[in-house]
Amino acid sequence: MNRWIIAGIVALTVAGGVLAAQGTKPAPRPPARTGPPTPEEGSAAPDGYSPIPEWLGQTRASRPATTAAFDVETYAEGLSGAFSMTFLPDGRILVGERPGRIRIVAKDGKVSTPLEGMPANLWAKGQGLFDAVPDRAFATNRTLYLGYTVLPDGVSPDAPLRSPGVLLVASAKLSADDQRIENVKALLNAEGTGGRVVQAPDGTLLVTSTVPAGVGIKSADWPQPQQFDSNMGKVLRINTDGSIPRDNPFVGRAGAHPEIFALGFRDVQGATIQPRTGKLWLSEHGPRGGDEINLVEKGRNYGFPVIGYGRDYTGKPINDDKTAQDGMEQPVYFWTPDIAPAGIGFYTGRLFPAWQGNLFVSALAGKALVRLVLKDDRVVAEQRLLTDLDARIRAVSEGPDGALFVMTDGNEGKILRLVPKKGGSQTGGIEPAAAAERELKDLVQRYNDAQVKRDRGTLERIWADDYVYTHSNGAVMNKVQDIADTMSGDMTWTAAKLDDLNVRVYGDVGIVTGRLTMEGTAKQYASGVRRFTDIFVRRSGRWQLVGGQTTLPPK
Numbered sequence: 117m118n119r120w121i122i123a124g125i126v127a128l129t130v131a132g133g134v135l136a137a138q139g140t141k142p143a144p145r146p147p148a149r150t151g152p153p154t155p156e157e158g159s160a161a162p163d164g165y166s167p168i169p170e171w172l173g174q175t176r177a178s179r180p181a182t183t184a185a186f187d188v189e190t191y192a193e194g195l196s197g198a199f200s201m202t203f204l205p206d207g208r209i210l211v212g213e214r215p216g217r218i219r220i221v222a223k224d225g226k227v228s229t230p231l232e233g234m235p236a237n238l239w240a241k242g243q244g245l246f247d248a249v250p251d252r253a254f255a256t257n258r259t260l261y262l263g264y265t266v267l268p269d270g271v272s273p274d275a276p277l278r279s280p281g282v283l284l285v286a287s288a289k290l291s292a293d294d295q296r297i298e299n300v301k302a303l304l305n306a307e308g309t310g311g312r313v314v315q316a317p318d319g320t321l322l323v324t325s326t327v328p329a330g331v332g333i334k335s336a337d338w339p340q341p342q343q344f345d346s347n348m349g350k351v352l353r354i355n356t357d358g359s360i361p362r363d364n365p366f367v368g369r370a371g372a373h374p375e376i377f378a379l380g381f382r383d384v385q386g387a388t389i390q391p392r393t394g395k396l397w398l399s400e401h402g403p404r405g406g407d408e409i410n411l412v413e414k415g416r417n418y419g420f421p422v423i424g425y426g427r428d429y430t431g432k433p434i435n436d437d438k439t440a441q442d443g444m445e446q447p448v449y450f451w452t453p454d455i456a457p458a459g460i461g462f463y464t465g466r467l468f469p470a471w472q473g474n475l476f477v478s479a480l481a482g483k484a485l486v487r488l489v490l491k492d493d494r495v496v497a498e499q500r501l502l503t504d505l506d507a508r509i510r511a512v513s514e515g516p517d518g519a520l521f522v523m524t525d526g527n528e529g530k531i532l533r534l535v536p537k538k539g540g541s542q543t544g545g546i547e548p549a550a551a552a553e554r555e556l557k558d559l560v561q562r563y564n565d566a567q568v569k570r571d572r573g574t575l576e577r578i579w580a581d582d583y584v585y586t587h588s589n590g591a592v593m594n595k596v597q598d599i600a601d602t603m604s605g606d607m608t609w610t611a612a613k614l615d616d617l618n619v620r621v622y623g624d625v626g627i628v629t630g631r632l633t634m635e636g637t638a639k640q641y642a643s644g645v646r647r648f649t650d651i652f653v654r655r656s657g658r659w660q661l662v663g664g665q666t667t668l669p670p671k
Contacts, residue, residue, distance in 0.1 A: 139269065142270060143268070143307040143346075143348065145309075145328060146277070146332075146333055146337075157429060158404070158428065160481075161572060162404070162405065162453035162576045163404065165452060167406075168439070170439070173494060174446070174447070174448075174494075175451065176655050177496060177656060180489050180497035180498075181497070183499060185536070186468070188533070189533040190225075190531075190532060191530075192531040193225075196215070196528075197213045197215050197244075197526075197527065197529070198511070199245065200245075200249070200312075200511065201459070201511040201531065202250060203515065203516060204220075207516050208222055209521070209531065210248050210250060211531075212262075213245065214244040215240045216238045216264070218230060218231045218234070218297065231295065231297055232296035235266070239265045239267045239281035240265075243279055243281040247262065247263035249313050251356070252319065254290075258289050259288070260297065261313050262286045263310075263313040265279075265284065265309070266284050267281055268280075279310075282305060282307050283307065283326075284302055285303045285313060285321065287303055287357075288301070303356075305347070308349075309326050309329070311324040311325045317394040319356060320355055320356070323353070324352075324384035325347050325350050326349070327382060327383070329382060335421040336434070338421065341379055342380060342422065345371055345373065347376070350377070353375060353377035364376070377414060378415065378416050378418065380417045382400055382401065382421070383400060385457060386459040386460035388460050388461050390462055395412065397409065401454070401456060402450070402454065403428050403429055403434070404454070405454055406450060407426075408448075408450045409447060409457070410448060413445070416445050422435055422444065423438050423440055423441050425447070426452060453576070455481055455484070456479060457480075458478040458479070460475060461475075461514060465517075465519070467519060468536065473490060478512050479500075479509055482577075483507060483508055484502055485502045486498060487500075499657045502532075503555060503558075507526075508526060509523070510523050510529070519533050520533070552621040553626075556626045556628065572599065572603055576599070579661050580595070580655070580660035583595040583661055585598065585664050585666070586666075613635075614631070616629075617630040625653055626654070626659060631648075632646050632647075648664060648667070649665050
């Protein structure tokens with residue numbers, strides 16, 4: 117028997133009707149954590165670092181002059197760990213859940229039981245299923261492309277490694293009765309700890325592959341995004357049978373993996389094709405700050421870890437805070453501090469004319485749906501939507517009906533459907549001040565709750581770096597002092613009730629007056645009632661407390 121036939125039989129070992137991974141090689145991984153982060157390892161909390169952009173509007177873009185009024189409908193519920201959301205040709209939604217489940221959401225919102233036949237070697241402990249994407253010709257071939265992690269050869273499930281699984285890309289078929297996946301075939305060992313899969317207009321598959329990332333991991337220890345003999349930190353391009361396209365940019369280059377399409381990435385979380393141009397756009401997590409939106413071009417280098425707009429979790433600079441270098445591409449847009457961008461999608465539907473051509477970005481830490489208005493592939497305005505939900509947003513996609521579908525994160529995930537507000541204008545009129553005032557009022561309540569709970573992360577997001585507050589006793593507080601006092605208990609009460617709130621918004625400036633009744637005794641101030649005036653400024657679509665004045669009860 118021919119040795120290639122024998123090898124093929126060995127490779128097609130089936131476990132529970134699913135093909136096993138074929139000779140999956142291990143990739144470098146950091147040691148496992150043995151407990152919570154230590155002070156020396158740092159944290160993801162913002163520290164006030166504010167890098168200088170390469171051009172005006174590359175970050176903190178102004179708020180758009182026009183928007184669209186919408187209603188939010190709950191389309192589906194009961195998702196757990198949902199990560200990917202893709203429409204099938206018939207209008208149903210294919211949802212991938214990180215623990216290794218694929219569900220189909222019917223057009224009436226009913227969520228199916230998990231499909232059978234998932235790969236038996238799928239490694240879901242802290243990693244798992246990242247994508248389940250239908251082929252462009254799914255209506256006739258029923259082909260899906262999966263991105264999921266497996267334990268590589270020789271690595272024990274009990275190995276003391278952090279994120280030991282490696283990203284595998286595979287093709288599969290959805291059974292005729294929609295109950296199971298079949299004929300799983302491994303196409304690519306992408307090596308990374310995770311990644312996304314998207315099909316390009318020419319039919320090839322574009323795959324992102326991340327390097328290990330998180331608190332306790334130093335960027336300088338992971339140079340693979342700049343190394344041509346590693347798939348980590350890259351965008352990879354393969355044919356749907358796993359072969360390498362002949363026109364890939366590094367085919368024939370000595371020592372380079374031929375599947376590499378672009379390099380210099382850290383932790384890509386969202387990927388989409390711009391319908392008008394067919395180009396690949398990505399959302400990417402920075403370390404502490406430096407989240408990015410990138411427009412990917414063939415053969416280009418996107419810089420990490422040589423350049424970037426974030427710092428390590430320790431607060432120390434990465435490569436001396438270098439943000440630009442010849443031969444390396446700039447992000448279209450970046451956020452410092454983080455918003456933790458996730459799934460992204462362009463809007464081209466007819467229901468919301470004011471949103472035509474806009475890029476929508478799901479934000480996890482930012483707890484918002486971010487709308488980016490583009491002109492000539494640059495951001496000219498940013499708006500944050502759905503902030504009143506106070507929910508981590510995982511994915512966004514335009515539906516076949518022109519509505520915008522949004523998926524929330526977590527164990528009680530939902531799919532929401534944004535539709536034009538009944539009786540509301542969709543011609544792109546100025547947003548009513550009342551909506552902005554309601555948004556700001558909700559923020560003031562969350563700010564108050566965060567002070568009582570000593571929720572540093574929320575306070576960091578609300579306070580601006582240039583925050584200055586004046587007390588009736590003459591004390592003037594800045595952001596650093598105020599956070600230190602709050603966390604130590606010097607200015608925190610056991611309970612605080614807000615009432616008599618009056619909110620007025622003038623463009624991007626908001627003024628809030630009210631009364632705060634404090635219970636319990638803080639170190640500096642007694643219980644009682646105080647009157648206050650807070651001044652907020654909207655930056656990059658987000659309200660930030662920049663100053664104010666208060667009359668304190670006597671000690």
